[in-house]
Amino acid sequence: MSEQISTLPETGEPEAVPKRKLMKRTAIIDGVGVLFILGLAAAWFAVDALLLLFACILFSVLLYKLSQLLARYTGIKRPIALAVVVLLLFAVIGLGGWAMAPQIAEQSNKLAEAVPQSIGKLQEFVKQHPMLQRLASELPAPEDAMKQMSSMMPNAGLFFTGIFGAIGNVVIIMVVGIYFAASPHLYTSGLVKLIPQPKRPRARQVLQKMGGNLSSWLLGTSVSMLIVGVVTSVGLSLLGVPLALILGIIAGLLDFVPYVGPIMAGVPAVLIAFSISPDMALYVVLLFAGIQLVQGYILQPMIESRAVDLPPALIIAMQLVFGTLFGFAGVALATPLTAALKVLVQMLYVEDMLGDKVEEDDKS
Numbered sequence: 001m002s003e004q005i006s007t008l009p010e011t012g013e014p015e016a017v018p019k020r021k022l023m024k025r026t027a028i029i030d031g032v033g034v035l036f037i038l039g040l041a042a043a044w045f046a047v048d049a050l051l052l053l054f055a056c057i058l059f060s061v062l063l064y065k066l067s068q069l070l071a072r073y074t075g076i077k078r079p080i081a082l083a084v085v086v087l088l089l090f091a092v093i094g095l096g097g098w099a100m101a102p103q104i105a106e107q108s109n110k111l112a113e114a115v116p117q118s119i120g121k122l123q124e125f126v127k128q129h130p131m132l133q134r135l136a137s138e139l140p141a142p143e144d145a146m147k148q149m150s151s152m153m154p155n156a157g158l159f160f161t162g163i164f165g166a167i168g169n170v171v172i173i174m175v176v177g178i179y180f181a182a183s184p185h186l187y188t189s190g191l192v193k194l195i196p197q198p199k200r201p202r203a204r205q206v207l208q209k210m211g212g213n214l215s216s217w218l219l220g221t222s223v224s225m226l227i228v229g230v231v232t233s234v235g236l237s238l239l240g241v242p243l244a245l246i247l248g249i250i251a252g253l254l255d256f257v258p259y260v261g262p263i264m265a266g267v268p269a270v271l272i273a274f275s276i277s278p279d280m281a282l283y284v285v286l287l288f289a290g291i292q293l294v295q296g297y298i299l300q301p302m303i304e305s306r307a308v309d310l311p312p313a314l315i316i317a318m319q320l321v322f323g324t325l326f327g328f329a330g331v332a333l334a335t336p337l338t339a340a341l342k343v344l345v346q347m348l349y350v351e352d353m354l355g356d357k358v359e360e361d362d363k364s
Contacts, residue, residue, distance in 0.1 A: 059177030065215035118271035220303030
């Protein structure tokens with residue numbers, strides 16, 4: 001018997017056990033790698049739906065923050081506060097749309113006609129100056145400019161395309177956002193359950209930090225958009241620029257996209273003002289520059305002091321990256337996506353993996 005036991009190592013059978021474990025571990029690692037690659041591929045092909053889902057989350061975060069503030073200052077329960085916020089939001093949108101819809105529709109049609117005419121006048125003006133003739137040759141024809149502007153609109157959607165697609169996106173964002181805001185803990189708890197138990201408390205901290213930063217940023221950004229839209233409309237009206245209302249609405253909406261949005265909003269306003277006179281165009285440029293100075297040095301620091309501080313170079317770089325990958329929707333959502341990614345990197349990588357604790361002074 002002892003001879004048989006002594007000969008077992010020579011047969012190599014005990015060595016087969018570590019080999020089987022190694023093969024099993026290799027198979028598991030390969031399987032996880034394949035699933036990760038398939039997950040990335042699925043996310044890439046479903047990127048439009050994921051961006052739409054992120055927009056729904058942003059809207060739900062804003063509703064939750066507003067209902068939380070209302071419940072805090074009035075003493076009512078948060079579900080009731082959420083219902084009040086939703087009803088007020090629909091009332092404002094409905095009454096405002098009913099009151100201004102004819103004027104907005106009329107000015108939108110006039111804007112579509114005025115932009116190509118303004119481009120044509122700008123080309124004629126530039127051709128009269130020899131030093132600017134090279135610039136005139138690079139400007140698109142009015143018909144081409146309108147085709148380029150109209151081609152941007154279908155691609156600006158998140159999931160559906162075209163005008164009805166934009167309306168569908170808004171409906172989905174509002175409906176899903178209300179459901180998320182009504183029971184946020186239901187969805188966050190379901191997400192946390194996908195994480196191993198020892199890491200769940202930290203996951204909840206990350207989600208709370210991310211939600212707090214996004215809610216503060218969204219609340220401040222909404223106020224900034226309202227101020228920019230109103231001031232732009234009033235300023236253009238005082239200057240005597242036509243279509244001041246629709247241009248102000250465009251400026252307010254595009255203020256959601258830092259740095260890039262104001263430039264996009266200023267182009268049609270300057271073109272229309274130039275069709276009146278070059279001096280008027282200069283005044284409009286100064287108006288937009290003044291608004292952006294106030295927004296950049298007063299409103300934006302106030303927003304960042306209550307939320308996450310994002311360097312301007314980082315925001316522009318992420319707009320370029322997300323814009324290249326996902327189009328206009330990527331540019332529009334680049335800032336909140338960057339804010340969310342910063343929380344993940346800061347808490348999960350810098351603090352947990354590297355062990356560096358970020359002080360409050362470093363966050364500001």
